[in-house]
Amino acid sequence: EAQVTQNPRYLITVTGKKLTVTCSQNMNHEYMSWYRQDPGLGLRQIYYSMNVEVTDKGDVPEGYKVSRKEKRNFPLILESPSPNQTSLYFCASSSAGKGGASGYTFGSGTRLTVV
């Protein structure tokens, strides 16, 4: 089944403790992206990647890091989490092929709480 898999689904952590949220897709997609969703603010893009070893900042990159060493994986790293990073996080992927009309495929989300 074509899908984007995020782990973990739920995470409660303490301020300053480094964490990684994993994202993996099995569709050989070139594009991958991370979003955070907060009430009243919609989805805001954190980082995106157009292909292996190519990443770029979105609207809210501060406090996050990403890497794209393999095409299928795009982990989100919080080096020193703070309470304002408490949010619902989504990973998404997409084909970059010309004429593509299938949109982005989203993962099920990771609900992160930083105390």
Add this chain to the structure above:
Amino acid sequence: SQQGEEDPQALSIQEGENATMNCSYKTSINNLQWYRQNSGRGLVHLILIRSNEREKHSGRLRVTLDTSKKSSSLLITASRAADTASYFCATGYGFEGSQGNLIFGKGTKLSVKP
């Protein structure tokens, strides 16, 4: 920020009625897409319209795009209780023929009462 804006923020209708949601954006786009999100779940792609298209249909969905006004609308006809969800527009920026990077709006929360 290139983030689009949906209007209204919330919409409540009766089953069988039509629901119309609007989206405005700020800069030139490659394409515009609509997504649905059931409470707390991942987003599901509904429909994509390219910048050179004016209208597109998919089942009970009808999307229009007016690039001169930088706006789009999503019409859901004959709504059902199962259509209750949040709907997001997303604007795509990228090279011709590619859907490119997507920027999402804040969403419209639709409630369809049986």
